[in-house]
Amino acid sequence: MTDNLDAGIAIEKIAFQHLPPQDNVNTVEGDRQSHRHNSHTFHLLETGTVHIDIDFQQYTINSSSVIYIHPDQVHRTTSFDKVTVVSLAITDENLNPEYLKLLEDLVPTKPVELAPETFALITETTSLCLKLSERRSNRLYHSLLKDACNTLVALILSTYLDQTKSPEKFSRFELVTKAFRGLLEHNYTTIKRPAEYARKLNLSTAYLNECVKGTTGHSVSFHIQQRIILEASRLLYHSDQSVKEIAAELGYDDYPYFSRLFTKATGMTALAFRAKNRD
Template sequence: MTRKSKSIPVNTLAKEFNKGIAVGKYPIADLRLSKEAEYSHRHDYHFFILQEKGKSYFEIDFEEHQIKEFSVIYIAPHQIHRVLKAEDIEFYLLAINSENLHPEYLKLLQEISPTKPLPISSKHFSLISQTFLLCINLFEEKESKLYLSSLKDSCNTLISLFLSQYLKKTKQVDTISRFYLISKSFKLALEKNFIKDKRPAWYAQKLNISVPYLNECVKNTTGFTVTQHIQQRVILEAKRLLYHSNKSVKEIAAELGYEDYAYFSRLFIKSTGMTALTFRNKNHD
């Protein structure tokens, strides 16, 4: 079941975590105590989960994932998610804001997003869980004179281990082509600018290359054109707003930068095979 509001709920770190970091290990009982987990929401911080035991079901941006033991999950600040079901699970959790992230790690996280839950080996689980335990112990040493700096350092080490798993999976460590670098830069620029500018020429100019070359790079590495990526990103945001808010379709179109409501409606139908209202009615209980 989902709850509609005027806008998508954004949860912030609780007041007791005013340093911008929260880390711990939890059984399923603690997850059930948190009602926010049952409803679609997003965070203003980065969310890292290591599942040690059991089976859980997450919905992340309209896609359901079954997660078994020995898996890592990274949820970026903008991603809409909720817990659908959990069976006898135990998990480690790190919530951390961007200010506490090493700049290089923050850049890499932006580049690999959005990610999917990732199974890992028992060997890597052992290393990551031990690092989690170090972070948890440091998190509880609040009287230490170097509390925040040591906690930040340990949490960034933990994040580097998460990144290593995702980078290894996507083969981004060893082979980086010119096409790949340009596609990566385009996707980063798109995430920041898709509402205010939807022209391929704008992104090509920002990257100091021609539109045909940008299209060649993006199509070669992703299978989709620049225009398709722009439209997919816009439609994803439209789906989020339709699903998680009570704004009208016309309000959503305007929020996404479309003064021409009819054009936005046609684009939504072309991309999804249904009208925006049909999508909302189909996905609401």
């Protein structure tokens, strides 16, 4: 679906009885391999059960549930049974800017089981989006589809936001940690030192560490390393780049140092990690 986005938006309803074995001659190769898209994807599971790996975490999605997957996240479906799902893919430029910012702050997300009235409302909205997606002759086709799909995104976002703490209730430590995580997400390939993040936030390194450790239980250095290791793992899992190329992409000219860092963090070499996760 996401390979055929029409002007940045694609929505479809599909039904499957079961996931074919990986060696089945009728199975499309990409269906069973880890992958990621250049769009935000939302899956509303109407019936059945799906088992999915997202960034090396396993999740089970049951009927009347929804899940959001960020473009950066590597994922693959491992099994499903008697599934009916509505899937929406939408690119950054087609998302309401407010929703895009909120989605960036949500990652990573887990499946959310919907209350019956919420499930009914979202199902009605997906039905409208699906109907509009078929009206290609309408002169306002893209605008209508974009507005309807953004309404669907807003409803899904609301279900996630209902599970998170209101910004007004954040402590000072939590606000600082949130700001640090936002900076880290956009700078982890170029900024590796805690002192640089502290400087950008106009804080002392000691106070930034106090806030982050008090909120998460881990130091600033730990979070920087974990973000780098996550992206390295994604690239090892998803791409065919060499370990040396991945190190360079993540800002490490010293390839042996990066290799030692990865091994220390994961307990295995980068090549062993790639082989293990591609089995």
